[in-house]
Amino acid sequence: MSGEGDLIARLRGLATHPAARSLLDDAAVLPAPLGRDLVLTHDMLVAGVHFLPDCPAGDVAWKLLAVNLSDLAAKGATPIGVLMGYGLTGDTAWDAAFVDGLARALAHFDVPLLGGDTVAQPKGDARVLGLTAIGQALAGGAPDRRGAKPGDHLWVTGPIGDAGLGLRIALGEIEGPRRLLKAYRLPMPRLAFGRTIAPHVSAMADVSDGLLIDARRIADASGLAVTIDLATVPLSDEARTLGLAPLTAATAGDDYQLLFASSSAEIERIAAEQRVPIACVGRFDQGSGLTIVDNGGPVALPTSLGWEHGA
């Protein structure tokens, strides 16, 4: 395998959905879901920014799909197809391993590859990948980041902070259990939980950049203030053993957990039924901005609330 044609030939083996037209046409053609909103999202991964250059290609493929499906999960949507943007660097073994990993990831989430684009990258450039995910919302529509109401609780699925530790393990900065490295490399989008709670939330987002920054985005979008108690941030046992500070966990990002505002009693019932760990980490009130406390006591805001590209 070397050039664009070879890569597309390999991808053709994955793109068996009729809408993909065997990757022989200019575009994919998909029947619109009857009476349901479409949910569309696009996230990119860049070597050295989102994953380390020594990350197995198959894991990068998983992450590319998973981070996009996580945005669909946050909208309570069911994936119906994806389009991929692929940068060729000339490393054909990497490309082959990526396609194998992508095949496994697509099969796992039962989502069809519908199309995409393949380009050569200039020699020496960091690898860049993109993926568009298309989903189908529930009949009641998709939750918005703008819908939180005063008095709503802020909930998050857990754990938070494992991926940040996984990155430090991948960088060789610390030693730790393989599960943490996997949390960083192989995030698991909470599709089933997102779908079930969507009718019971007033606002929802996934945690990609960090619990604090993503919570503040919900508050800003809703025109409200949010207060988060660091003592309630759900840390894994492994993270506690490694002495992870809640503030570090809440600003690390890469969690791909769901963060939502709700006043419904259904939330805890659904979480227990699906065995999804959730924690009530704060609440929304009239006003603006983010306040953090620790066991109710005041805490100064850190200079960075999470990941912001180019900041």
Ligand SMILES: Nc1ncnc2c1ncn2[C@@H]1O[C@H](COP(=O)(O)OP(=O)(O)OP(=O)(O)O)[C@@H](O)[C@H]1O
């Ligand atoms: N280059 C762009 N062109 C058009 N819209 C964009 C662009 N970049 C971001 N957006 C839009 O801005 C909004 C916020 O994007 P953002 O990437 O922060 O959300 P996200 O994908 O949930 O987070 P993350 O990228 O950290 O996973 C989304 O509506 C997104 O579609």
Ligand SMILES: Cc1ncc(C[n+]2csc(CCOP(=O)(O)O)c2C)c(N)n1
């Ligand atoms: C090698 C390496 N260094 C740092 C990080 C941390 N990081 C990068 S982008 C991002 C936010 C999510 O991305 P986006 O906002 O683009 O969706 C985070 C938390 C990483 N994952 N890998």
Ligand SMILES: [Mg+2]
């Ligand atoms: Mg994005």
Ligand SMILES: [Mg+2]
């Ligand atoms: Mg998101």
Ligand SMILES: [Mg+2]
């Ligand atoms: Mg981001």
